[in-house]
Amino acid sequence: MNKELNPYVGGALVGVLATLSAYLTTVLTGKTNFFGTSTTFAKISGMIENACVPNFYNEYFSKIGLNIDWQFMFVVGIFVGALITAFLTKSFKIEFVPPVFKEYFGNNFILRAFLAFVGGIFVAFGVRLADGCPSGHGLSGMMQLALSSLLAVIVFFLSGIIFANIIYRRR
Amino acid sequence: MNLILGFIFGVLFGSILTLSRVIRFEKQISALLLKDMTIVKFMFSAVIVGAIGINLLNSFGLIELHLKPMMFGAIVIGGILFGLGWSLTGYCPGTAAASLAEGRIHAIFAILGMLVGSAIFAHSYPILKPLLNFGNLGEITIYQYFGISPFVVISIFALGALFLFIWFEKKKL
Numbered sequence: 001m002n003k004e005l006n007p008y009v010g011g012a013l014v015g016v017l018a019t020l021s022a023y024l025t026t027v028l029t030g031k032t033n034f035f036g037t038s039t040t041f042a043k044i045s046g047m048i049e050n051a052c053v054p055n056f057y058n059e060y061f062s063k064i065g066l067n068i069d070w071q072f073m074f075v076v077g078i079f080v081g082a083l084i085t086a087f088l089t090k091s092f093k094i095e096f097v098p099p100v101f102k103e104y105f106g107n108n109f110i111l112r113a114f115l116a117f118v119g120g121i122f123v124a125f126g127v128r129l130a131d132g133c134p135s136g137h138g139l140s141g142m143m144q145l146a147l148s149s150l151l152a153v154i155v156f157f158l159s160g161i162i163f164a165n166i167i168y169r170r171r
Numbered sequence: 172m173n174l175i176l177g178f179i180f181g182v183l184f185g186s187i188l189t190l191s192r193v194i195r196f197e198k199q200i201s202a203l204l205l206k207d208m209t210i211v212k213f214m215f216s217a218v219i220v221g222a223i224g225i226n227l228l229n230s231f232g233l234i235e236l237h238l239k240p241m242m243f244g245a246i247v248i249g250g251i252l253f254g255l256g257w258s259l260t261g262y263c264p265g266t267a268a269a270s271l272a273e274g275r276i277h278a279i280f281a282i283l284g285m286l287v288g289s290a291i292f293a294h295s296y297p298i299l300k301p302l303l304n305f306g307n308l309g310e311i312t313i314y315q316y317f318g319i320s321p322f323v324v325i326s327i328f329a330l331g332a333l334f335l336f337i338w339f340e341k342k343k344l
Contacts, residue, residue, distance in 0.1 A: 007213040010191030015220025021180045022234045029173045032234040037265040045289035060296035070177035077181015082269035085189040094274045098196035113280040119259025120284020122252050128292035129249030131239045134263045143221035145313045148241040159254020164203035
């Protein structure tokens, strides 16, 4: 079984899920929670540094708080949900170099790892500055019709399209 | 309770992302190369349905909104840097975690980069503060900014998305 969910249906389900989440968290915990992921990456980064450096203090990490909260468990859930789904639908596959990357750069794992790492740095720095990622701004912020999220999504895509077309060229 | 709910919604969200294939490197890069619009179809569908639900709940006072502040300078510069990083890694934070779970080993390097990038941001935060306040309009919605009803904004988005979807299907993107 290798089922693929139609993206319109999958998207609509996420819209329903986000609405349900906003409602249920408000009713059951008194605080509305919206989907987001990137703050958790910053928290994990802060937790690692906190564990390694004695008398560690950082203004930003203190501001976001290095505790395990709703979003932290949400990100853990994403990983677990993806893992279960990958095994149930047999889409789990150990892959070192993704298909489209091979077309442009060949079967080069070191290069893929290097670009993924460098790109990851820019991704995290960028989303911290913009205060949200494609989940926090792109889904939750847009659903709330936030002006900030509309601007963020437009810049995310424009920048991504321009850089991708520079980076992925047939050579 | 709060943590359990977070975990349950995460599992459901992660499952839908994985089933729809939107977490994959090739889907993200193909969208940026304007060859396969799967992630755009997914995202816009989610936004339209979610916006109707969230704004209905909000208009009845059943939930509170958490708007991110409209920091013009920080969003534009942060967004440009994100776009560069996104095109290099082919992942955003959520999809990197899900892709690793699907066995895409290389996603671990994207995640490590994201942890390092977060640390660099946290340590440069004191210097970056002035930028965060540049052009800051505060927490404002699109409909407040234009002085119209949220449902007018949703209708415009839905109509725009519909035409875009028809065009995608016609061009088989």
